[in-house]
Amino acid sequence: SILYLGAEDGTDELTLEGTGTASDDGESLVSVYNGQAHMYDGVTLTKNVSSTAHLTGGGVRVGDNGKFYMHGGTIKENSSSQPGLGGAVRVDGSQSYFEMSGGEISDNYAAWYGGGIYQGDGEIKITGGTIKNNSSSIGGAGLASMGGKITIDGATFEDNEVKTDMGYGYGGAILVNYDSSDQDTKPITISVTNTEFKNNKAKFGGGMCNSGVTGTILTNNTFTGNTASSYAGGLYLESGSITSTNNKYINNT
Numbered sequence: 001s002i003l004y005l006g007a008e009d010g011t012d013e014l015t016l017e018g019t020g021t022a023s024d025d026g027e028s029l030v031s032v033y034n035g036q037a038h039m040y041d042g043v044t045l046t047k048n049v050s051s052t053a054h055l056t057g058g059g060v061r062v063g064d065n066g067k068f069y070m071h072g073g074t075i076k077e078n079s080s081s082q083p084g085l086g087g088a089v090r091v092d093g094s095q096s097y098f099e100m101s102g103g104e105i106s107d108n109y110a111a112w113y114g115g116g117i118y119q120g121d122g123e124i125k126i127t128g129g130t131i132k133n134n135s136s137s138i139g140g141a142g143l144a145s146m147g148g149k150i151t152i153d154g155a156t157f158e159d160n161e162v163k164t165d166m167g168y169g170y171g172g173a174i175l176v177n178y179d180s181s182d183q184d185t186k187p188i189t190i191s192v193t194n195t196e197f198k199n200n201k202a203k204f205g206g207g208m209c210n211s212g213v214t215g216t217i218l219t220n221n222t223f224t225g226n227t228a229s230s231y232a233g234g235l236y237l238e239s240g241s242i243t244s245t246n247n248k249y250i251n252n253t
Contacts, residue, residue, distance in 0.1 A: 001035040010041030010072060018048025018058070018078070028057050029078070032066035033093065041072030041103065045088075050080045057090030057118065058108060064093035070129070072102040084111030086118030087134060091148070096122030100129045100155075110136040113175070114144035115160065121186050123149045131173075132158040138168040139209065140175030142200065147178070147186025153193045162202040164229065169203025170211065171236070172226060178212040178240070191217040197234070199225045205236025206252060213240040224250045 006012045016029045029048045030037060039045075045059040058078030062068045068089075075088045087108030091098045098117070105116045115134030117124065124145075131142045141160035143150075157173035170177070174197075178188045190213065197207040206226030210216050223234035233252030235242075 003032070003035070003037040005030070005037060006040035006043040006073060008040055013042045015044045015046065017046050028061040028090070029059050031061040031063065032068050033063040034065045036067035036069065038069045038071060039073045039103070043073035045075045046077050048078045057086035057088060059088045060090070062089070062091045062093060062096045062098050062122065065095045066093055067097040068099070070098070070100040070103050074104045074106065076104070076106045076108065079109040081111055084109070084136070085113055085120070086110055087115040087136070089117045090114070091117065091122045091124055092120030093122060098122070099125045101127045103129045105129070105131045105134065107133045109134070112136065112138045113140050113146070115141040117143045119143070119145040119148045119150065121148050124151070126152040126155045128154050130156045130158065132156070132160065134160045135163055137163050139170035139177065141202070142173040144171070144175045145177070145188055145190070147188055150176070150188070150190040152191070152195055154195065156196045156198070157200060158196070158198040160200045164203050169229070170205060171209030172200030172202035172206045173197050174208040176210055176213045176216065180212065188213045189215065192221055193219040195221045197221065197223045197226055201227050203230045204228055204232060204238065206233045207235055209236045209238060210240050210242055211238040216240065216242040218242060218247050219245045220247065222248045222250065223252055226252045
């Protein structure tokens with residue numbers, strides 16, 4: 001089955017708006033399992049709160065064998081309550097796939113990880129668009145991954161912030177975290193190229209934090225004006241390994 005949100009030429013306008021409050025039955029605005037969905041310019045998914053019971057993304061949940069293609073549009077002002085995983089988008093089913101080639105994911109909040117996007121499994125591909133002004137309380141305000149494959153080329157991560165009220169704060173824009181001793185976590189592969197990291201904030205790694213992931217590839221990216229209250233305004237390698245080629249670090253603190 002295929003769900004189309006809006007028109008391919010961006011001429012249709014559609015807003016899906018949640019209640020703004022969490023409940024025991026709180027689900028995502030859009031959930032995709034065993035099918036696919038396409039979202040275009042003119043579409044907005046907003047103001048939904050996913051519940052503790054379902055652990056879903058506030059805006060979009062991509063589950064087993066589901067595929068979500070974000071060609072454009074906006075996912076904004078959604079949240080995921082404790083334990084919050086994916087304020088805007090959660091990708092964690094077997095063979096799940098999320099692709100963003102345009103549009104904006106902004107002003108979303110996750111109580112734990114992934115204010116913009118949370119990944120527990122599956123594949124994420126980002127080839128355009130902006131992820132900005134998202135927040136979380138532990139890590140990965142823009143994007144947090146605990147397992148799966150990630151390819152990013154030509155995106156912008158801007159003004160995302162991991163709050164430090166819980167005493168944590170890893171990866172203002174991106175956190176990738178793999179714990180080999182935890183049988184529930186999946187290995188992570190990530191490649192980021194031609195991407196801008198601007199004015200993101202965290203306690204460790206204002207731009208990005210790499211924890212336990214080996215073989216991370218960073219090429220031709222720019223880290224500008226990112227800040228960390230403890231260590232590494234631009235990029236924090238807590239553990240694992242990174243291959244870094246032709247990246248620029250400007251005014252990070």
